[in-house]
Amino acid sequence: MKKYINLYKSFLLLLVVVMCHSCSEDDITDTTLSSIEISTGSIYPEFNPETKDYFITSLNTLKNIQITLNDYDHSKKIYINGVRVQNKITSLKLNIGDDIVIQSGKNNETSTKYTIHYLPSDMPKINVITKNNPSDGYIFINQFHLSNSNPNSTNYIAILNNDGFPVYYKKSNNQIVNFKYFETNTNQKRYSYNDNTLGKIIVMDENFNEIKQLELLPNNGHGAIRTDNHDFVYFNDYHYILPAYVNRPGVNMNAYGGANSVELIDFAFQEIVNGQVIFEWNSANFPEFLQHTDPIYYNQFATRPKVDYFHFNSITIDPNDNNFIVSARHMNQIYKINRTSGQIMWRFGGSNDDFNLTENKIISHPHHATILTNGNLLLFDNGVTKIPKQSRLVEFAIDENNFTATIVNQYTEIGRYFDIMGSAQKLQNGNYFIGWGGNITSQVNANKSDITEVNANGNIVLDMSFSNNPNSFTYSYRALKYNISF
DSSP states (O other): OHHHHHHHHHHHHHHHHHHHHHHHHHOOOOOOOSOOEETTBOEESOOOTTOOEEEESEEESSSOEEEEOTTOOTTSOEEETTEEOOSSEEEEOOOTTOOEEEEESOSSTTOEEEEEOSSOTTSOOEEEEEESSOOSSEEEEEEEEEOSSSOOOOEEEEEEOTTSOEEEEEEESSOEEEEEEEEOTTSOEEEEEEETTTTEEEEEOTTSOEEEEEOBOOBTTBOOBOOOSSOOEEEETTEEEEEEEEEEEEEOOGGGTOOSSEEEEEEEEEEEETTEEEEEEEGGGOTHHHHHSOHHHHTHHHHOSEEOSSOEEEEEEOTTTOOEEEEEGGGTEEEEEOTTTOOEEEEESSTTOSSOOOGGGOOOSEEEEEEOTTSOEEEEEOOTTSSSOOOEEEEEEEETTTTEEEEEEEEOOTTOOOOBOOEEEEOTTSOEEEEOOBOSSOHHHHTSOSEEEEOTTSOEEEEEEEOOOTTOEEEOSOEEEEOOOO
16 A cells, blocks of 8 residues: 555656646746846846846857856746747857847746847948949948037947948947958958057957957067057067057257247057067158158148147058058158168158159048059048049059059049048959048038949949938048958
């Protein structure tokens, strides 16, 4: 009899377990969550079970992301984008534009939904004006606001597809610019941007995780120097070139019609290998610059206590001979600088131009100068001192032995003028990709497209603009396109 009683008790216990399991599947009333974490960024506002809608500081569709529910309990029915959660950490690859919807409980009165929206509410919208068979690839931009009357501290870096949709973005309250992609000479994928608030370059790995913050090293009697935000060159994780603006106070400028104590802003850069400076260059070692700065800045030697006479904005390596190519906006010049001696090999443009540029070949306040593999010089010409003021992308065939230059191709539009920033890129298929930069003095120009891709015949194949907030203009310092896979 005792045996049968024990069997009966075991049966009752099993029945209770089954009933409880059934209860957990169908009738659970505790559906709350106390925390939600996303691997790519921080959600905001801070999680509160009573708040149902959230945004996130960084998100992407390019890589799998991990969603962590710290109080996950198998007895609760929790779904992420309609799929039942099985573990504390769920790996998910979002489709473009998908929100993250976390539902705790079934579709009844006890169900609770939390939505993490894919796009932040304050991210400027990208508008596609023209799309007509553009090249394959992804567009790297930064979005920041320029306004004298309505400053906005929120900035973004983003990767866009050809439909203008951000497949990746990162939000920051710092001023972040110059978002770039590198394939290193050690076959690694790297992303970078310049954080002008920190004065450092941020390097991210192939999963967009930050791995380095770079600044110039102590050398030649000076200490560490904050990195300038305009550009840099990255070979691999242990080899790079960093630029900087360096203040030189108390310079007597009487010889140039200026005051006897002026603070000059010099340009310097370092090539660094394995944490050691192997080359350092400084514009202060070339007094000639002071007499060849653009005349619209020249009178500042007498009227202002601080003068940016050079204003570097790009540095690259000539792929044909490995020397430096530097663009100086306030000199109206592009320089080739010997990578061993530091001496200037040639000056393209400006008042002491080696190429004797005339008429339409003259450049004004250039940006983003690069030497192509065929030896041609490509740049964005802002056209600040031209009449009429006109911005353009222009490619020159240059003869470095005879110092001649011929315009191979250029692209501009009547009335299009952006006085600051800008980029020029030649794509693998021969198309040109233009980041138009910015203009905060003209509402007409500010509302024109910000990104344009044209074919070799000058036909627009892709044209995009950013939405502007009232009294504030949204710009990208550069816009670059890469045909890459993730």
